[in-house]
Amino acid sequence: MLETSFLNNIGLEHYLVLSAVLFSLGMAGVLLRRNLIVLMMSIELMLNAINISFVAFSKFNNNPEGQVMVFFVMTIAAAEAAVGLALAVSIFKRFKEVNIRFFEHLKG
Amino acid sequence: MSVDAILFWILTLVVLVSAMSVILMTNPIYSALCLAMTMVGVAAIFVTLNAYFLAGVQLIVYAGAVMVLFVMVLMLFDLKHELQSFSRGKFTGALKIGSVGILAGLIVGAVTIGKSLTEVKAVAENAVVVDTTKILSQNLFLKNIFGFEALGVLLLVIAVGTVALSRSKGGTHARD
Numbered sequence: 001m002l003e004t005s006f007l008n009n010i011g012l013e014h015y016l017v018l019s020a021v022l023f024s025l026g027m028a029g030v031l032l033r034r035n036l037i038v039l040m041m042s043i044e045l046m047l048n049a050i051n052i053s054f055v056a057f058s059k060f061n062n063n064p065e066g067q068v069m070v071f072f073v074m075t076i077a078a079a080e081a082a083v084g085l086a087l088a089v090s091i092f093k094r095f096k097e098v099n100i101r102f103f104e105h106l107k108g
Numbered sequence: 109m110s111v112d113a114i115l116f117w118i119l120t121l122v123v124l125v126s127a128m129s130v131i132l133m134t135n136p137i138y139s140a141l142c143l144a145m146t147m148v149g150v151a152a153i154f155v156t157l158n159a160y161f162l163a164g165v166q167l168i169v170y171a172g173a174v175m176v177l178f179v180m181v182l183m184l185f186d187l188k189h190e191l192q193s194f195s196r197g198k199f200t201g202a203l204k205i206g207s208v209g210i211l212a213g214l215i216v217g218a219v220t221i222g223k224s225l226t227e228v229k230a231v232a233e234n235a236v237v238v239d240t241t242k243i244l245s246q247n248l249f250l251k252n253i254f255g256f257e258a259l260g261v262l263l264l265v266i267a268v269g270t271v272a273l274s275r276s277k278g279g280t281h282a283r284d
Contacts, residue, residue, distance in 0.1 A: 007113060008110060008113050009113075010112055010116045015153075015157070016219045017215075017216050017220075018123070018124075018153075020215035020219065021212055021216075022127055023212075024209070024212035025127045027208050027211065028204070029131035031195070031204040031207075031208065032195055032201065032204060032205075033131060033194060033195070035136055037136050037139075037140075037178065037181065038131070038136055038139050041130055041139055041140065041178065042130065042131060044143065044170070045127055045130060045143070048146065051162075051166075052150060052154075055153075055154055055157045055159045055162060056157060058159070064243045064244050064247040065247060067162055067244045067247075068248050068252050070162055071162075071248065072255060072259060074165065074166070074170070075259045075262070075263065077170075078169060078263075079263060081174050081177055081178070082270045083266060083269065083270055083273070085177060085178070086269075086270045086274045087273065088181060088185075089181065089184065089274050090274065092184075
């Protein structure tokens with residue numbers, strides 16, 4: 001009885017749990033991968049997880065401010081991807097690889 | 109099982125499986141394709157949440173523009189083999205996975221414990237009009253117009269900065 005109601009009634013907490021798991025996957029990607037491009041893809045995953053929870057709260061609270069915030073997050077994510085990829089290109093020009101350990105040479 | 113529930117579970121499966129393959133694939137091109145699949149799944153989840161305009165923007169901006177940017181840079185690099193795609197060290201790896209698991213468990217636990225708080229609001233949402241695009245645009249252009257303009261300025265700065273960064277000789281590492 002309990003299981004069927006859990007499966008049937010999709011509520012706010014379902015979306016929040018999905019968002020949490022997606023965020024954790026992105027965080028695992030950032031911690032575990034060494035390729036800069038894949039690292040930035042993981043950051044995009046985390047931003048998408050946050051977007052899901054924003055939209056879910058916006059729907060279940062009847063408040064459109066959450067969707068406006070998703071707009072802002074999307075713009076920031078696009079800007080962040082552009083800057084990060086430009087940095088990756090400059091790292092690749094110098095080292096012929098985009099491993100994250102080359103970023104320790106960035107100072108100076 | 110209602111159609112909404114089936115749709116939600118299928119979309120959850122698609123999103124989580126493709127997100128997991130983003131971080132598990134060793135070839136970055138496959139990672140990029142799985143990320144595009146994740147973006148499409150997230151856009152479909154936005155549709156189930158009545159955020160139709162955001163779903164379109166998600167498809168155009170993320171699955172379109174950002175993914176094209178990623179794939180173009182990957183093609184520029186010509187990365188075929190990837191050595192050391194994962195960080196070294198078994199102990200630190202286990203520590204990282206454990207900390208991620210603890211974070212996920214904490215959030216899920218907090219959400220399920222606070223379930224009684226959210227159930228009250230879920231009842232009220234049945235009486236909602238679903239014209240969310242109009243409400244969204246009114247909110248964006250009447251109440252948050254300053255943030256909108258600030259984002260425009262930010263995008264200009266980012267565009268100039270990106271061009272300057274990639275045009276300078278050797279990028280951040282001037283080869284003398």
